[in-house]
Amino acid sequence: MTEPFSVLLERQKYPGYGRCIYCLSDGGAARLRREHIIPRALGGNAEILQASCSDCEAKTSHVDGALANAMFRDLRIYLRLQSRRKTTTRTTHLPTTFLLPNGETRTELMLVEERPVEVHVPLLFPPGLVSGVNLDGVEIRTMHSIIHIPEKFRLPPSCQPSASLKIEGQFDVYTFSRALAKIAHCFTVITHGLDAFEPFLPPIILGENANPLRYIGGTYEPPPPPWPGGKHHIAMFEMRRDGNTYFGVDIRLFAPFGEGGMPNVGMPVYRVISGLVRQTRT
């Protein structure tokens, strides 16, 4: 079902299509703006130069910000990924909160290279269109946590002899689904062009009332081990159902990131159905 992963690492520029890739408008006087395929804040370099009208940009811009700052902030800082504001000084320390055996908490400022990195992402059911199951609203199978402990980590003196990490549990699955939809839509557009398919994802990307679970989900397989070959992995696939052919995209963000040790658990794969292939395709 899935082709080998391709890697979106290189700085690639795609010209665009003269229309907004979300609403198909010509962009009006404000023209069309560039759009990163993987958000720049996650290290994405590839971009579509004339991609999004200003109306759509206004509706989508906070999605990348939420991904970068709320969901993957610690990991981004640990990996030294570029920030939108290049003038800001590099973060060297971050607070880390520990739970002591007596129930008290201690928050310590720790060097970025020496503190544990927590990533919490949802494991999702396969998209409804893949599984044939109709899911309503946003459902999570379970949260998947990766706690990466750097070799230089030492428990702060105030927390010795033993303490556990206090896990902060907030995750906005709806915004995360929109971010996955955006990546999948952009990737399908650069791979096949804007006219090759009837897209399913723009209403989700623009935050209109739409059920993301029909098109966005995961797989039943457990998260595979880290893949050392690149930053993020994205792969197109085609799926046949009831005489129709659909474009799909598998997305694995931060593919090389993992917990270390055995079993070596990595980031999950998300599966997104981006649209119905037009029959007129040559």
Ligand SMILES: [Zn+2]
């Ligand atoms: Zn638009």
